[in-house]
Amino acid sequence: MPSMDIVSEIDKVELKNAVDNSSRELSSRFDFRGKDASIELNDFVVTVSAEDDFQCQQLIDIFRMQLSKRNVDPAAMDVDDKAIHSGKTFSLKVRFKEGIETDIAKKLVKLIKASKLKVQAAIQGDSLRVTGKKRDDLQAVMRLAKESDLGQPFQFNNFRD
Known part of the structure; x- marks a missing residue:
């Protein structure tokens, strides 16, 4: 029968590759030159940080596009509703539904x-x-x-x- x-489930290797590709694209983007922005992966929680909330949303879009290129469904992303402001940076946490x-x-x-x-x-x-x-x-x-x-x-x- x-x-x-x-x-x-999420392919953890492809998730790491998408984070690496996003940070590589971030370093080459003109609108992020000289800005304090980063995309990091710790324990399969992606932390996106930038100087303002709008840039955080742009980083999420970059990351979502890289996930699509790596055949990871962006619908599995669970993004925080509000950016956390600490010091001079805003940060968003992205968790994945498993x-x-x-x-x-x-x-x-x-x-x-x-x-x-x-x-x-x-x-x-x-x-x-x-x-x-x-x-x-x-x-x-x-x-x-x-x-x-x-x-x-x-x-x-x-x-x-």
């Missing part, structure tokens, strides 16, 4: 059941196991999960026949 897991939270998993199971596909979905920790008799049904669940707007990107592993 075919089965698969629906997960939400794992599927219980309430989002329940909404996803509800969507799958409402689609009337002949599959079973079970929550297993921070992932979702979907089993069914046909591969086509599992592929329809993949399409449904990708099109759902639950504020989190999903990946699919352990696709077995």
Whole structure:
């Protein structure tokens, strides 16, 4: 009986590459010349700091673009609402959503059941196991999960026949 897991995880290597590329682009940008601005990664929390709030937002946009180039879905980003002002710099923290939270998993199971596909979905920790008799049904669940707007990107592993 075919089965698969629906997960939400970030490729840590690509995240580090996106941070490195963003800081490289930051050093070559004309509008940031002579400004105190940086993008740093510590324990998979990205800290963006600049001299004012507008520049912080620009750095977030640069970082989001680099994530897209590295095939990391920017929808996994959780950016602070307000920049923290300390001294002469503003800083924003960017966290990434890893794992599927219980309430989002329940909404996803509800969507799958409402689609009337002949599959079973079970929550297993921070992932979702979907089993069914046909591969086509599992592929329809993949399409449904990708099109759902639950504020989190999903990946699919352990696709077995």
